[in-house]
Amino acid sequence: MGWDVSQFERSLLSVTDATRALYVREIQRFIAWSASRGVNLPELVDRSHLRLFLAELSAPSGTTLSRTTPSRTTPSRTRASGRTAPGHTSDSTSGQTSGHTPGHTPGHASGQASSSQSAHAELGPKSAATIRRILSSLRRYFGWLAQTGRIDHDPTANLSAPRGAQRLPRVMNADQVHQLLDPAEADAAHRMTGDPVTDARDNAILELLYGSGLRVSELCGLDAGSIDLAQRSVTVWGKGAKERRVPISEPAVDALHRYLRAEVARATPQPGPVGGAMVDPREPRALFRNKRERRITARDVRRIVDRRSSEPIHPHTMRHSFATHLLDGGADLRVVQELLGHAD
Template identity: 45%
Template sequence: MRMDDAVTAWLDELARVRRLSPATVRAYRSDLADLSAGITADVALAEVTLEDLRAWLWDATRRGDARSTIARRTAAVRGFFAWATEAGHIPTDPGVRLVAPKRGRTLPAVATAEALEGVLERMASAAASGDPLALRDHAILELLYGAGIRVSELCGLDVDDLDLDRATARVLGKGAKERVVPFGSPAVRAVQAYLVRGRPTLAARSAEGGLGAARAVFLGARGARLGPRAVHAVVTRELGEALGRDAVGAHALRHSAATHLLDGGADLRTVQELLGHASLGTTQIYTHVSSERLVASYRQAHPRA
């Protein structure tokens, strides 16, 4: 079986059966395309060896790729060759002894509650002008921070997913797992103002949006469903100054929401459920952020620190 055909079949199974996110499937596709170009141009799939895979990963290391990238590449090739072996396309699995590097555990970027309050107040003032994009952008940041949802979950929201009376949203997370998340009254007000005064103007700008755009909560300037890239651009523009950084991902709002919940006394299991983490270990990184703040406060305030 040709490498390209096998990769296509495996990725299709990941998307349809295991229901991995489109972003993960795209990343795996890119990794395996690089592998195919690097070591299997003239080699049959069954002839790929463990040494070939190690050499490919070593090339990525020498290029300076991040540990997380190399770990993902390792997961991609191990998963692919394990599947190819089980499906009978190759006699032995060359990736079974492939070891991924340990991921460096970096603490997420977190804004202070005060800094976010300033950003959101400024955006509320801009939205008061009635500009549809200002209304939309204010609602986006209020909802990302207020509910702690992922950007992909926000972009996938339909109008019917919102219950403003109960201040909840139904979102579709990783692995197509649905959950209901609460958010506060500031987000309710911002979203309500956008739906009444901003969204109809954006929806009227495009006759090509189709049914998907007609249902979507957040629309672009031309009336189509807003995509993740546009959301990241909005957050980077509005939040960069608050964090004192030139490049800030939209995930910083999710990180901030989780950290502030723990700082406010929420238990770890509750935060895990709100964020939609499959593993408690993923949520635990935010306890390190809170611990760092505790240590910093101690060192600043205690006379014997």
């Protein structure tokens, strides 16, 4: 049987398109590297093979670590489907008759040389975070192979990756928060756009980022119906398409009231071309929109923070600050995790 990457990709129903593409890319990287080592079947992958792969990811560029091809033979039990690895001919199932290592595809030697060069060109040195991400992809893939009976056991079980040095996230102090959310009149003059609706929108965005600890993606995805000002709460869709309800701070409620009132004076755009773009009347009304009346983007949010802050601050810093300031104020860790939408 082959690697069945396409079937694995179709099984990923609970992840985003970007995450699915990342899984497939990392697995294909591993498959190309494995082919350069004469391992063309997932049944031949063991812990030592995976450890060697992870070691080469962290090795300096151009370094190739050595290990003999796994001595195990192809498992005797066969699959009824008779599937072969993608791109291989059916002759690969009888590779031993041509004097090749089990799992080594006959007639593939020339392609293997270029595959080896390509695989090694993509390896090392990788950061510890990147190695952990790649290992996570491999765990998901080999776990799926084991669960679906394609392999006898999961070789990634209990396999660990280097943690590396951990950088503490930056946290804003009280003065920085005050300057960003309540700037002095002299400072505010050159940081505002001069448009009442835009300035009110920006105030509401900053208050939600800090006061509710929203991710930028969550804020950009808010619809007009996501906000319940009477209950002082907002419903957001976090990672993994998980919905959660988050309280809104009093300053954020006030900022949202001012923003919504300011919008009343602006005529509701009609379906059709707006600023060179088409607005689909069937789409939910976005809470925050840009000048083209399209849903606000992460880049728009970054520009707002850059314009309103006197020093470089990443929008995600406001989320870290929200959590840290709550904990410093005596909030329970588990409550803060739930507010942030962390699974654990």
